[in-house]
Amino acid sequence: MINEFKDFIAKGNVMDMAVGIIVGAAFTAIVTSLVGDIINPIIALFTGGIDFSGWFYTLDGSEHASLAAATEAGAPVFAIGSFIMAVINFLIIAFVVFMLVKMVNRIKSAAEKPDEVAPAVETGPSELDILIEIRDALKK
The missing domain is CATH 1.20.5 (Single alpha-helices involved in coiled-coils or other helix-helix interfaces)
Structure with missing residues (x-):
């Protein structure tokens, strides 16, 4: 084992x-x-x-000065502001990660490309072209 x-x-x-x-x-x-x-x-x-985290609603209808006070008192709380802040933070983090990944991919692709592209060399006719010319010349 x-x-x-x-x-x-x-x-x-x-x-x-x-x-x-x-x-x-x-x-x-x-x-x-x-x-x-x-x-x-x-x-x-x-x-x-603007801080949305202070937006909350107590489900039992009791009044509290803050979300922390309502939670400490044991009231059932619908903390919509905390959820909104979590969604906003997620979107920001997702965008930042997207930008970082995009930057890394750009660096990777630049590293993979050859530094210089070889210039196109003009060559003469191919072997097949020459053979076709010879054939045509012989036919005449």
Whole structure:
């Protein structure tokens, strides 16, 4: 059983998956910081600092000063503002990831292209063309 476990761990796919998960976690931290620390403040500047997370409705009809107070009091809360903020953050993150993938693909395609395209060399007639000319000349 230990040998089977060693074989399983030693397979390339498992190691590749582990590296992918670790890099993905680090990438998630970078994208989250980019969105939360750079993009959201710029959006807040243009929208006047609108924060939807304070929009909520208590299902039992009780009044609370904030979402945190309603949650702490144990009231059933329909937190529509938190959902709206989650959707907005998802769209921003999805756009940022799209732009990063697009940039990486552009860099990859530039690296795969040859540096210089060989100039077209004009050659004379092909061997077949010459043979056809000889045949036609012999017919005459």
